[in-house]
Amino acid sequence: MIGRVGNAFEHAAAWLLGLLWVAPLLYAIWAAVHPQGYSVRFDLFAPLTLENFAAAWDAAPFARYFLNTFVLVTMVLVAQFVLCTLAAFAFARSEFRGSGLLFGLVLLQLMIMPDVLLVENYRSMRALGLVDTILAIGLPYMASAFGIFLLRQTFKQIPRELEEAARVEGCGTMAILLRVYVPLAKPTYLAYGLTSVSYHWNNFLWPLVITNTVETRPLTVGLSVFASTDQGIDWAIISAATLMTSAPLLLGFLMFQRQFVQSFMRAGIR
Known part of the structure; x- marks a missing residue:
């Protein structure tokens, strides 16, 4: 009996959290496909329209924002994969003096919020002459402590026999x-x-601080133009712009949600 009550409570909590998460998304969809007057009230027979998406696209250079964001996430991800792989392999399989201390310093970075380093990161980018560039947005994130930890845990679970067999076949370390x-x-x-x-x-705050022009701003910073108009806030257009911005991530998660969950389950986080 207690077990059934516990399961019922868990399911109810899961449904409640799910509704809390999906409610803003449902509102954004409703406001985006209806005229402005229906963005603050519900009407089952409200007319549908796609004009909000066209207005949002024309109000800001979204093509440039999408390009900047794509270049940014690709650049950062490639750099993280390379650097985190090399560091994780060294911590997982190489034995050298001070490795435990160095790995502890890497884990210490997980306790530091990125926003705390805004001023110092800005000073560094200014000293390098990189202010208002896409490289400046991604450079502070190209080495990830979380990525190193995640890959190290995975590499440590791989049997050493496979490595020894590869060495017998003549393979080097790389x-x-x-x-x-x-x-x-x-x-x-x-x-x-x-x-x-x-x-x-x-990510919004760091790109907002380090960029000044449209040529380098990503999507999140570009969305801020809709909240700084003199005509007041048009929730319908803001919702349409938000959906256009988040659509790639939503579609990607829906397409790969099973692989995403299974990947973390197999990643060996214990």
Whole structure:
């Protein structure tokens, strides 16, 4: 009896959390496909329209924003994959003095909020002459402590016998990494890749601080133009712009949600 009550409570809590998560999305969809007057009231017979999407697209250079965001997330993800793979392999399989201390310092970074480093990161980018560039947005994130930790845990679970067999076949260290460890860690790469893309696609504060022009702004910063109009806030157009911005992530998650969940389950986070 107690078990059934517990299961019922868990299901009710899950449904409640699901409704809380989906409610803003449902409102955005409703406001985006109806005229402005229906964005604050519900009418079953309200007329449908796609004019809000056209108005939002014309109000800001979304094509440029999408290009900047795509370049940003791709650049950061490639750099993270390379750097995190090398660091994780060293921590997982190489024995050297001070490795435990260095890995502890890497984990210490997980306790530091990125917003705390805004001022110092800005000073660094200004010293390098990179202010108002896409590279400046992504450079502070190209080495990820979370990515190193995730891949290290995965690499440590791979049997050493596979590495020894590869060495017998004449493989060097880099060949072993690329032919043994990386293929077996594909679920972890998928899980981390989706997480990284989602974070940098939605990141707002740092791009807002480091960019000044349309040529370098990503989608999240571009959305801020809709909240700074003199005519007041048009929730219908804002909702349409928000849906256009988040649509790639929503579609990607819906397409790969099973692989995403399974990847984290297999990643060996214990």
